[in-house]
């Protein structure tokens with residue numbers, strides 16, 4: 001089945017703006033924030049939120065990139081038994097110790113990516129607090145993880161897939177849903 005667009009560019013940008021307002025409202029100490037985007041599209045969304053924070057609060061918030069691939073729970077069998085923190089592919093512009101980190105991703109589904117991201121972050125320092133912002137929550141969690149900031153709740157069935165498009169990578173913004181082959 002062809003992908004069906006469920007959120008257009010304007011609505012997606014509004015959702016990111018609303019997330020930004022919620023981050024502002026819920027944080028007394030905005031100077032302590034660090035935004036960390038999860039590769040790939042989470043990085044672009046984190047940069048968008050940082051841009052809005054600059055526009056709304058005249059604030060420069062550092063933006064980092066997190067590559068969680070080697071922390072996924074389905075790759076451990078490929079690694080040796082000695083846990084080796086792997087920071088390759090990640091880039092944090094400041095120390096995250098004692099900072100409030102807002103993790104940013106495009107979609108949350110099972111929650112396993114975020115579980116991996118928490119491990120990856122903890123190998124980099126000891127944040128004072130970690131919050132989670134996602135553009136889409138499609139449900140079907142397999143772990144007890146709940147985002148603090150959600151752009152859109154889009155109920156799905158298991159044979160569907162959510163695809164987020166970002167202009168920086170895909171030429172346009174939008175969110176679509178498609179059926180996956182059994």
Ligand SMILES: O=P(O)(O)OC[C@H]1O[C@H](OP(=O)(O)OP(=O)(O)O)[C@H](O)[C@@H]1O
Pocket residue numbers: 038039040041105106107108109110111112113114
């Ligand atoms: O909650 P989960 O079940 O872990 O699913 C959510 C993750 O799945 C997607 O990443 P994907 O692994 O498809 O890689 P991508 O970001 O490079 O598309 C999405 O970007 C989230 O990071």
Ligand SMILES: O=c1cc[nH]c(=O)[nH]1
Pocket residue numbers: 107108109138160161162163164
């Ligand atoms: O539907 C899904 C599930 C996980 N990750 C996505 O990007 N979409």
